[in-house]
Amino acid sequence: EAGVAQSPRYKIIEKRQSVAFWCNPISGHATLYWYQQILGQGPKLLIQFQNNGVVDDSQLPKDRFSAERLKGVDSTLKIQPAKLEDSAVYLCASSLKTGAGNTIYFGEGSWLTVV
Amino acid sequence: GQQVMQIPQYQHVQEGEDFTTYCNSSTTLSNIQWYKQRPGGHPVFLIQLVKSGEVKKQKRLTFQFGEAKKNSSLHITATQTTDVGTYFCAADRGSTLGRLYFGRGTQLTVWP
Numbered sequence: 001e002a003g004v005a006q007s008p009r010y011k012i013i014e015k016r017q018s019v020a021f022w023c024n025p026i027s028g029h030a031t032l033y034w035y036q037q038i039l040g041q042g043p044k045l046l047i048q049f050q051n052n053g054v055v056d057d058s059q060l061p062k063d064r065f066s067a068e069r070l071k072g073v074d075s076t077l078k079i080q081p082a083k084l085e086d087s088a089v090y091l092c093a094s095s096l097k098t099g100a101g102n103t104i105y106f107g108e109g110s111w112l113t114v115v
Numbered sequence: 116g117q118q119v120m121q122i123p124q125y126q127h128v129q130e131g132e133d134f135t136t137y138c139n140s141s142t143t144l145s146n147i148q149w150y151k152q153r154p155g156g157h158p159v160f161l162i163q164l165v166k167s168g169e170v171k172k173q174k175r176l177t178f179q180f181g182e183a184k185k186n187s188s189l190h191i192t193a194t195q196t197t198d199v200g201t202y203f204c205a206a207d208r209g210s211t212l213g214r215l216y217f218g219r220g221t222q223l224t225v226w227p
Contacts, residue, residue, distance in 0.1 A: 041220075042121075043203075045215070100211075101213065
């Protein structure tokens with residue numbers, strides 16, 4: 001079974017530039033998550049989709065971050081303009097459904113360095 | 116703010132020694148999950164604990180959920196170099212969305 005696919009794996013950009021990350025979840029998984037993991041910390045949820053609808057974006061910095069999952073399958077996370085503090089690993093994850101007790105499967109992550 | 120406290124942040128052991136990491140929440144949890152992240156890798160699900168006082172074992176790993184469902188621990192017996200990585204607890208506070216709050220993790224180093 002294919003896992004969660006992400007691209008690009010690594011990206012270096014200058015501050016104020018923009019960047020986009022792509023994610024394809026495990027086939028059949030209705031719920032898709034984007035997490036931000038800063039070095040030395042645990043993953044922090046940015047946004048959660050159920051099919052093509054947003055169910056939780058309370059921790060997404062909406063002035064610069066946006067995400068979409070138009071057809072309820074793959075998703076794109078965009079940062080514009082980037083700040084130095086956005087340097088982190090952006091982890092996409094998916095689960096079969098939404099709700100208590102779900103197992104989350106993470107992708108390899110997209111490593112972003114903002115200089 | 117920090118929803119889940121996890122200690123210690125770092126642990127260095129010699130191969131064969133035991134290792135324990137602790138996770139504490141100020142609120143009662145619906146369930147707690149544990150993940151392992153190898154250096155340069157991504158978090159991988161290990162186990163989920165749901166019941167008060169639950170104890171689960173996976174070979175040399177023992178997971179416990181406190182009676183009050185506010186704390187949990189992961190204990191590794193006789194560590195091996197393959198155990199190297201960061202261990203995260205992830206707390207589910209029982210929301211309908213099943214949102215997980217990750218601890219900062221305990222980074223385990225094992226010397227051969």
